[in-house]
Amino acid sequence: MRERVYLDWNATTPLRAEARAAMIAAMDVAGNPSSVHAEGRAARALVEKARAQVAAAVGCKPAEVVFTSGATEAAAVLRGFGAVVVEPTAHDCLMSQARAGQGVPVLGWGYANNETGVIAEAPVPEGPVMLDIVQAVGKVAFSFAWSGAEMAIVSAHKFGGPKGVGALIVRDGFEVPPVLTGGGQEMGRRAGTENIIGIAGMGAAAEAAARDLADGVWDQVAEFRNILETALSASANNTISVGKGGPRLPNTLNLIAPGWKGETQVMAMDLAGFAISAGSACSSGKVKASRVLTAMGFDEGLAAQAIRISLGPITTEEQVLHFADVWSAQYAKALARAA
Missing domain, CATH: 3.90.1150.10 (Aspartate Aminotransferase, domain 1)
Known part of the structure; x- marks a missing residue:
């Protein structure tokens, strides 16, 4: 009997060995990343290492990476804008935010379509723009720095990281409403104690994915x-x-x-x-x-x-x-x- 063949990588990818190892190591770190004692600093170091790894993979500054529970939560930041226009082939997590309103609309724009694989040929329209790069990370050359977008959304499990963790990329100087309010974590943009196990796995996967692309x-x-x-x-x-x-x-x-x-x-x-x-x-x-x-x-x-x-x-x-x-x-x- 033949082994099953998995040909649904755009839905989710198998967990990378590098991500698994990073997550297992993170399980032994007891501190809260917001605590100032040694244990807290050790947890914070894991988060900041992963932030740098993700930033390198998507071509942005580490300070522009806001960790979330996934791309859907990252897209939810659009709720804080008055009007949202979404291009018709965008993913449902962007499409669900589409609405009319007052003022300059934010545009939801898919860079690489998850169903067809088609990569947008048109340049990113003048902002403000949220770019869906979920399927692009680790598969094709991309740099947020030269994309022209103000925001982007990323999901770890699309490039070998764990499910349930992702990131909102926000251009330095661009103001966005917080995804979640509360304790002020993630530079005030996403409250709640960071999921250091998932974040560590995401960072390790991002680094490995970038290496695969370069190779x-x-x-x-x-x-x-x-x-x-x-x-x-x-x-x-x-x-x-x-x-x-x-x-x-x-x-x-x-x-x-x-x-x-x-x-x-x-x-x-x-x-x-x-x-x-x-x-x-x-x-x-x-x-x-x-x-x-x-x-x-x-x-x-x-x-x-x-x-x-x-x-x-x-x-x-x-x-x-x-x-x-x-x-x-x-x-x-x-x-x-x-x-």
Whole structure:
């Protein structure tokens, strides 16, 4: 019996060994980061080390990193602004903040789309802007310093860190309302005792992810993604590879298979030993057409027949070719049943 093959890296990534080790070490640090005694200073040192590691990975100053429980909480800072305009293919955590209001609106802008992998070609509009870089960190070259955005959101579990921790990046000098109020932690921008175990894991993962990117690890991932894309297109020439030919994340393939619903594909491949998705993990449990694909101009019928396959550094060529064989056979059966 073959081992299961995990091809849903955009939903969440396996925990990196570096993150696991950092978290285990942090469990033995008893102090509160806000305490001034030696134990508190030891806890604070862990937080500040991670802050520097995350800053280096996203290209910002350490003081611009505000730790949160994840990207969704980081996006919630938009509630403090009067009006929020969100581009139509943005993630739901940004889309849910969209509203009309008075004054200069804040724009929610997705840098690399989690469903399609498509990377925004247009420059970031004039601010204020919150940039979703959740899928970009560690996969493609990015620097917050040159992005032109005032804010960005980051999630640790998308680059090998633990779930339940992330960051809001805020440009030095740009004023934002606090995400949570209370004790004044995180430079007054996010109250509550810092999750030093999760933060330590996030920092270690960010450092390892940046190293992988510099070492060209994702170039190999892109090669395997392209091999898979070619194999699937060869077996079924009516498929549509969303974003093919344009800038995309190196690991992501969004494939429309006319005549085969996305959720049915996910179930069939799950039974065959493969983990994929029919869109964002935050919304894939809902049986409906992808909002992202309809915003890109696909009709609801085609949008409902899409799957997302996302690879990682441990994905092998053998695995993607096996997936292509199994998927192609299943698609042929689906079309035969529908005939």
